[in-house]
Amino acid sequence: MIEVKALQKKFGKLRVLKGVSICFHKGEVVSVIGPNGSGKTTLIKSILGMIIPDSGEIILNGKSISGDWQYRSQIGYMPQIGRYPDNMKIGQVFSMMRDLRKSDIKPDESVLNSYKIPSLFNKTMRTLSGGTRQKVSAALAFLFNPDILVLDEPTAGLDPLASEILKQHILEAKSKGKCVIITSHIMSEVDELADRIVYMMDGEIAFDKTIKEIKEETGEERLGKAIAKLMKSEIND
Amino acid sequence: MPRLPFLFLIVLLSSHLLRAKTIDVGAAFRFKHPQPAIISAHNGDTVMLHKGIYIVKNLHINKSIVFKGENEPVLDVQMKDFGITITASHVTIEGITIKNSARASMTDYAGIQAMKARHLTLKNNILINTYFGFHLSAIDSSLIENNTLIGSAPDDARSGNGIHLWQCNFVTIRKNKISGHRDGIYFEFARFCHISQNISEKNFRYGLHFMFSDNDTYTNNIFRNNGTGVAVMYTKGIRMEGNIFADNWGSSSYGVLLKDIGNSYITGNTFLNNTTALYLEGSSRIQVVGNTFQNNGWALKLLANCEMDSFIRNKFNGNTFDVSTNGTISLNYFKHNYWDKYTGYDLDRDGVGDIPYRPVSLYASIIEQIPYAVMLLRSFAVDLLDKAEKNIPSLTPDQLKDDSPLMKSPTR
Amino acid sequence: MIKVTKYVIYDIVRNRVLIAYTLFLFLIASTLFNMEEDPSKAIISLMSIVMIMVPLISIVFATTYFFNSYEFIELLVAQPLKRSTILLGEYIGVALSLSFAFFIGIGIPIILFDATATGFVLILSGILLTLVFISLAFLSSVITRDKAKGIGIALMIWFYFSIIYDALMLALLFTFSDYPLEQAMIPIVALNPIDLGRIIIMLKLDISALMGYTGALFKSFFGNSMGIFYTCCIMFIWIIAPLLYSIKVFNRKNL
Numbered sequence: 001m002i003e004v005k006a007l008q009k010k011f012g013k014l015r016v017l018k019g020v021s022i023c024f025h026k027g028e029v030v031s032v033i034g035p036n037g038s039g040k041t042t043l044i045k046s047i048l049g050m051i052i053p054d055s056g057e058i059i060l061n062g063k064s065i066s067g068d069w070q071y072r073s074q075i076g077y078m079p080q081i082g083r084y085p086d087n088m089k090i091g092q093v094f095s096m097m098r099d100l101r102k103s104d105i106k107p108d109e110s111v112l113n114s115y116k117i118p119s120l121f122n123k124t125m126r127t128l129s130g131g132t133r134q135k136v137s138a139a140l141a142f143l144f145n146p147d148i149l150v151l152d153e154p155t156a157g158l159d160p161l162a163s164e165i166l167k168q169h170i171l172e173a174k175s176k177g178k179c180v181i182i183t184s185h186i187m188s189e190v191d192e193l194a195d196r197i198v199y200m201m202d203g204e205i206a207f208d209k210t211i212k213e214i215k216e217e218t219g220e221e222r223l224g225k226a227i228a229k230l231m232k233s234e235i236n237d
Numbered sequence: 238m239p240r241l242p243f244l245f246l247i248v249l250l251s252s253h254l255l256r257a258k259t260i261d262v263g264a265a266f267r268f269k270h271p272q273p274a275i276i277s278a279h280n281g282d283t284v285m286l287h288k289g290i291y292i293v294k295n296l297h298i299n300k301s302i303v304f305k306g307e308n309e310p311v312l313d314v315q316m317k318d319f320g321i322t323i324t325a326s327h328v329t330i331e332g333i334t335i336k337n338s339a340r341a342s343m344t345d346y347a348g349i350q351a352m353k354a355r356h357l358t359l360k361n362n363i364l365i366n367t368y369f370g371f372h373l374s375a376i377d378s379s380l381i382e383n384n385t386l387i388g389s390a391p392d393d394a395r396s397g398n399g400i401h402l403w404q405c406n407f408v409t410i411r412k413n414k415i416s417g418h419r420d421g422i423y424f425e426f427a428r429f430c431h432i433s434q435n436i437s438e439k440n441f442r443y444g445l446h447f448m449f450s451d452n453d454t455y456t457n458n459i460f461r462n463n464g465t466g467v468a469v470m471y472t473k474g475i476r477m478e479g480n481i482f483a484d485n486w487g488s489s490s491y492g493v494l495l496k497d498i499g500n501s502y503i504t505g506n507t508f509l510n511n512t513t514a515l516y517l518e519g520s521s522r523i524q525v526v527g528n529t530f531q532n533n534g535w536a537l538k539l540l541a542n543c544e545m546d547s548f549i550r551n552k553f554n555g556n557t558f559d560v561s562t563n564g565t566i567s568l569n570y571f572k573h574n575y576w577d578k579y580t581g582y583d584l585d586r587d588g589v590g591d592i593p594y595r596p597v598s599l600y601a602s603i604i605e606q607i608p609y610a611v612m613l614l615r616s617f618a619v620d621l622l623d624k625a626e627k628n629i630p631s632l633t634p635d636q637l638k639d640d641s642p643l644m645k646s647p648t649r
Numbered sequence: 650m651i652k653v654t655k656y657v658i659y660d661i662v663r664n665r666v667l668i669a670y671t672l673f674l675f676l677i678a679s680t681l682f683n684m685e686e687d688p689s690k691a692i693i694s695l696m697s698i699v700m701i702m703v704p705l706i707s708i709v710f711a712t713t714y715f716f717n718s719y720e721f722i723e724l725l726v727a728q729p730l731k732r733s734t735i736l737l738g739e740y741i742g743v744a745l746s747l748s749f750a751f752f753i754g755i756g757i758p759i760i761l762f763d764a765t766a767t768g769f770v771l772i773l774s775g776i777l778l779t780l781v782f783i784s785l786a787f788l789s790s791v792i793t794r795d796k797a798k799g800i801g802i803a804l805m806i807w808f809y810f811s812i813i814y815d816a817l818m819l820a821l822l823f824t825f826s827d828y829p830l831e832q833a834m835i836p837i838v839a840l841n842p843i844d845l846g847r848i849i850i851m852l853k854l855d856i857s858a859l860m861g862y863t864g865a866l867f868k869s870f871f872g873n874s875m876g877i878f879y880t881c882c883i884m885f886i887w888i889i890a891p892l893l894y895s896i897k898v899f900n901r902k903n904l
Contacts, residue, residue: 082720535858577690609830613818619819
């Protein structure tokens, strides 16, 4: 579904992506993890077209995204910290996004309703807590029923209940055959959701394996330990 | 004896009728052309020109007659000669249209020329496309009234003056309209003349131009949109009152230019939209009182060789520059003028500002030296410069100031 | 684009700074008109204020607004929208709001107190300056990442055009006063939008003085209504060129 080919990006002298190649398929949840500054956000933003790579290609459904913008109608994006025009009310933000995407698709309001956001429609964005903003962001990412979901630290600001709800929706999306890309630091969450883990380090992919493979290779049941072990062996190699 | 005055009148009238007769000229009359009629006329007769177009070549009037048109008859000179030449006194020309006089560089062809005569009356005539309009030399005690002079010269070099006086005294010129000539009104050695209520506009050079013409009075005339405005020189004892000098735009264009003028009065005039409203060079003892200077580029250009001129109760409003000069000394006097740019205060509430106004701005002086600096006019940098100079005058003439500027514009 | 504009305006009309700006202009203009008996005198004072304040507020406000809505722009960039559409939409939104604020603050008092040609030309010039300086603000916003740096550049641009440029020009005129600078003057002036805005008003206010210059170029430039037309055309270049360059930079910008 998404094919990333030899992606390179420099910020000044810093090489953030050193030729990353990777594929994301339908009906799978891929978790991109790695230490801070490893290039995961740059990779995600490149897919979203927010960062323009120096070289390499991103191909979505057989078409390069370079210079294209319409492909983004197939993507739902939930940023790490969602910020919206301060003076707008929540309801207005939703109607604005619908207006901007001018989509004919019947909106998917399941997340919106699970979070009971419609009851908050009259609140202005300025007054909202971080968690509520995250709920809004999540609802917006799912709203247009996109084939691809890009979720950047989706549960970071959410309370446990809300996190649980979001996880259910992610798994549901997967079962509908959507491609979900998640960055996360929480290993238990990754374990629960992801089929595959892409571990990034210093702008390169350290490994790209399914959870099953990782656990089998390391013999560890807990994902966190398994990855730590795997990394150690990678470095020793 | 109540009947005596009446009888006297009848006697007077009949005797007049006996002496003076009216000779009609026109298609329906014995005289088909004015020249033979004039030849046959005697002093005191009236030659009545009826409606029609008459081809003429310099009609010569050498006797005291009234030459009068009825229903606007036209004398067409067909660009060949003068229209009419007057060489007798007590001549009246009234209600006649004269067209197409000759043009030449050596001879001053005119619609009507008159010489060495007195008591002439030129009234209600229309002169179209004549080289000079009225060309008067050595004329005394005459009246030029309510004529319309429309020149159509192609340019400055090939045009003559509208009303041209040379060596004349006591001539009254009023309510005439003059346009399209070189100078609208031109005087050389014309003295004790009264010029009032004329409109002189769209002439190639000056609306009014005179020299060596002492003791003339100009009241309630309008001089506007002439090539270079009004310029007067080498004269004493002028009175200019209630005139309007307007719309004279150009680098050498003036509302009024005074050069070597002495002992004169310029009062109650309006100077509107001129590049330079009033320019004084070598002119002394001029009283400039109660005039309005509105929306001019420079209201006053007062050269350093002018002395003892007084500027009192004038209104300076909306001019780009109020006063500019070319030296650092000024021997002239400013009092009780209204300056719209004055920013002083009046603590004792006597209607007069408590600090003097210096009408010469530093920037006006800079522009005198570097003309293209005008592009920076009203810029922030220039405003700062002017403010600094206002507080510590160094380059602008120290004495040129109004010590008692009015707080409110004087009402006339 | 219109949709982006719609939401920018929606957001901006409730911005307190914008409301304060409108009130500030309105207060100054109506005070001036009430204090001066002669409205044409008020216009001249108003002109000096407009020439300084409008570029300053426009460029600082637009730069600040751009950085404050950075996240919103990020959000938009992740949507199926063209980047040029987003930036143009933002520009038009900010431009309409600030022009409207100027029109309410300065234009309405002028129409009420002195609806003359000079008054209308002042409104025209103020709006053109607003548009130019928003365009420059967008440029300084897209070429930097940092808000403080962006506002710093914006202030420098303003300072340069409102004082430094004219001071340099004056120095240049003094230094080369013996040379025929007539030909050079118009291009030199055209390189400063504030000077252009000033000249539009001068063409009405000081035409009598300007006609005192003999140069053929000046005559043809000032001598007819084409002067205002040409000046406006150059102002439009000042609006469009920085904006197009901003779009070019923004299209390649990493958010």
